[in-house]
Structure formats: structure tokens, C-alpha cells
Amino acid sequence: MDSQTPISMRLSVPLNALRAFEAAARHLSVKEAALELSVTASAVSHQLRILEDCLGLELMRRNGARLELTETGQMLAPELTAGFSRIVQAVENLRQDRTSGPLRLSMLPTFAVHWLSPRLISYPFDRAGFELLISTTQAPVDLAAGVADAAIRHGKGEWPGLLSDLLFDETVALLGPPHLTGGSEEALRNAIGEANLFLSQHRREAFEEWNATLPGGPVRPAAITIVDSAGLGLKAAIDGAGITLAGAEIAGADIGAGRLVPFFDHRIAGGGYYLVYPRALERDRRIRNLRQWLVSATPGRTR
Structure with missing residues (x-):
């Protein structure tokens, strides 16, 4: 046979x-x-x-x-x-x-580069139970099939068959390099009107909402270039090529270092970032260790 x-x-x-x-x-x-x-x-x-x-x-x-x-x-x-x-x-x-072995952790490239990477200096890689194998992808991986053990995802915390722990809520802001973001409100509006907005394809509706609720009326960038990720928009703004709409929390390290500055004080809610994993790994010490560290690395969060 x-x-x-x-x-x-x-x-x-x-x-x-x-x-x-x-x-x-x-x-x-x-x-x-x-x-x-x-x-x-x-x-x-x-x-x-x-x-x-x-x-x-x-x-x-x-x-x-x-x-x-x-x-x-x-x-x-x-x-x-x-x-x-x-x-x-x-x-x-x-x-x-x-x-056993390293926890296979999947996440969005933007989260990895702009949020996780600046904080990895404090991660205890040398401690047992904290080993990581990090991969990045734009598309969610199938955790139930074992493609990865856990993931960090953006959304509302609802993924069928998976447990999710909120890391932080996101607020979306318009960001740009320092030379474009100083001066009066009129100067800011003029700078936006002459700038190229690098907008993630996933942020189109968010920009419409942000712009429609902007005190003093909407702004009109000189051009809008659609990119495949918020990370590319952030990199373009950091390099001085234009401005971008992104989560202020994700860009926190860049804002803190003065590479990016928010236009106005106006922000809108943008979902949240979650640690997501199968129920079978709920008691896995690697999950518990990672969750504890992520919470401690998030300003304003407590265990």
C-alpha cells in the first residue's frame, strides 16, 4: 500500500x-x-x-x-x-x-524598529526563561499552527482563539522633523501645506478623522504619498523628506530624542498594542517573563 x-x-x-x-x-x-x-x-x-x-x-x-x-x-x-x-x-x-528554548516572537516591523529596539538595552537576554527569537512581518502569523509562539499585534484585542494582554493604548498624531514644526499655528499650517505627507496605507481613515477634528479646521499637505507601513513614513519624516501620521507612543523614542516633533497638541485614539498568544501557553514562564518586561518598559503601566 x-x-x-x-x-x-x-x-x-x-x-x-x-x-x-x-x-x-x-x-x-x-x-x-x-x-x-x-x-x-x-x-x-x-x-x-x-x-x-x-x-x-x-x-x-x-x-x-x-x-x-x-x-x-x-x-x-x-x-x-x-x-x-x-x-x-x-x-x-x-x-x-x-x-522550551527561545520564545518565538512575531511583530510588525514598525513596532520592532521604533518601540522595541530602543528598549532592548534593558532586556535581560542572559537570564534563563527570557530567550527570544524575534521575527517581523506585516501580515499576522498563524499562532494556532505554531508558526510563532506569541506576537505583538495592533488592534482592538480581539483575535479568536487567542489570549491578548494590552501593552498600551495608542494615540495618533501628525509628526515632522524639528525644522518644520516650530513657530505659530499659522507657520505650522503653512509648513504642512508645503510638505509631503508620507501616509501608511493603514492610516488613511485615521488621517481623515485626525484632520476633520483638528481645532481651527483641516490642513492640506502639498502632496500625500501612500506607503506600506507607518515605519516607512516615520523614517521619511526623520530623514527630513516630509511629515507623517503615526502613533505617538511608537514614535516616543524619536520624539524624546528630538528627531520628530508633533504638529499641534491634537491626537486621536488609534487602537492598542497587545501581546497575543495561544491559551495553551498561558502559563508558559517565557510568556510571563516577556509580559512582565513589556509592561515595565511601558511608561504609565504597572504590573
Whole structure:
């Protein structure tokens, strides 16, 4: 038979019946097998009858109060025990791989470069349980499939099947290099009117909202260039090529260093950044360690 044929197509008897027989054969007791499998004794007996009916063979018989394996049962039982042992070991190996070694952490490139990187100097990489393997991507990775162990995502904290811990809420502001952001309100509006706005494709609606709610009326940049990420917009503004709309918290290190300055005091809510992970890793010490450090590295947050 083709080795590539799915096991569901090759197995001609119910798997539950095989499990029931293996446990009963190992214990030589229907009651003990039922306790191991967390089912009733009658359920085990029913599965044994199903297996014997499917095979057309007698596998075990009762001799007074004891169970005895027939010759056929004696041939089958050790093979099943070995097979189920391999399955258990394979699952345990996966579980061990999932909960040991570096925590595989996925995040947006903008978060990695502008928020995480300036703070990594304080991260305890040398401590056990804090090891990280960091990757960046614009698209969310499938945590349920094990592509990564955890991720930092932007949104409202709602990802089906995953747990999420809020790191910080975001406020969106218009930012530019220092030489464009000084002076009176009229001077600021004039500077915006002569500047190129590098706008993330994900921030179009946010700019409309920010502009529509700007005290004193909306501004009109000389040009708007759509880019694929807020990070590229921030880099363009830092390099003096124009202005950008971005989360003030993400740009906090650049603002603190004087590389970027907000236009006006006007900000709007922009969602939040969350540490996201499968429920199976809720008690993983690597998750707990990372969460504790992220909270401590976030101004205004407490454990």
C-alpha cells in the first residue's frame, strides 16, 4: 500500500476501539482500562465488541473473574502498545519543543524598529526563561499552527482563539522633523501645506478623522504619498523628506530624542498594542517573563 495514503483511509477499525483493547489487554481488566481512559466499564466493553466484530476475531475472553488474551489478542496487544507509546512520545516531543528554548516572537516591523529596539538595552537576554527569537512581518502569523509562539499585534484585542494582554493604548498624531514644526499655528499650517505627507496605507481613515477634528479646521499637505507601513513614513519624516501620521507612543523614542516633533497638541485614539498568544501557553514562564518586561518598559503601566 502507498505509504503516502492518509492513515484515516488505511485504518479499517475505529481508533477508540483499538485504544480500549490496548488498555484492557495491558491491565487484563475492563475496570482498570475504564479508569485509565476516563470512561465507563460498559463503554470499554462496547468498544471491545466493536473491535472483535470488525475483525471477525476473538481477542479476549473471560476466565472466571479474570480476562485472558486469546492467541490473536496476544499478537495484537504489544504492537498496539508500541504504536500508542510512539504517538504519546511524539506529542510530548512537540509539547517540549513548544515550551522550551527561545520564545518565538512575531511583530510588525514598525513596532520592532521604533518601540522595541530602543528598549532592548534593558532586556535581560542572559537570564534563563527570557530567550527570544524575534521575527517581523506585516501580515499576522498563524499562532494556532505554531508558526510563532506569541506576537505583538495592533488592534482592538480581539483575535479568536487567542489570549491578548494590552501593552498600551495608542494615540495618533501628525509628526515632522524639528525644522518644520516650530513657530505659530499659522507657520505650522503653512509648513504642512508645503510638505509631503508620507501616509501608511493603514492610516488613511485615521488621517481623515485626525484632520476633520483638528481645532481651527483641516490642513492640506502639498502632496500625500501612500506607503506600506507607518515605519516607512516615520523614517521619511526623520530623514527630513516630509511629515507623517503615526502613533505617538511608537514614535516616543524619536520624539524624546528630538528627531520628530508633533504638529499641534491634537491626537486621536488609534487602537492598542497587545501581546497575543495561544491559551495553551498561558502559563508558559517565557510568556510571563516577556509580559512582565513589556509592561515595565511601558511608561504609565504597572504590573
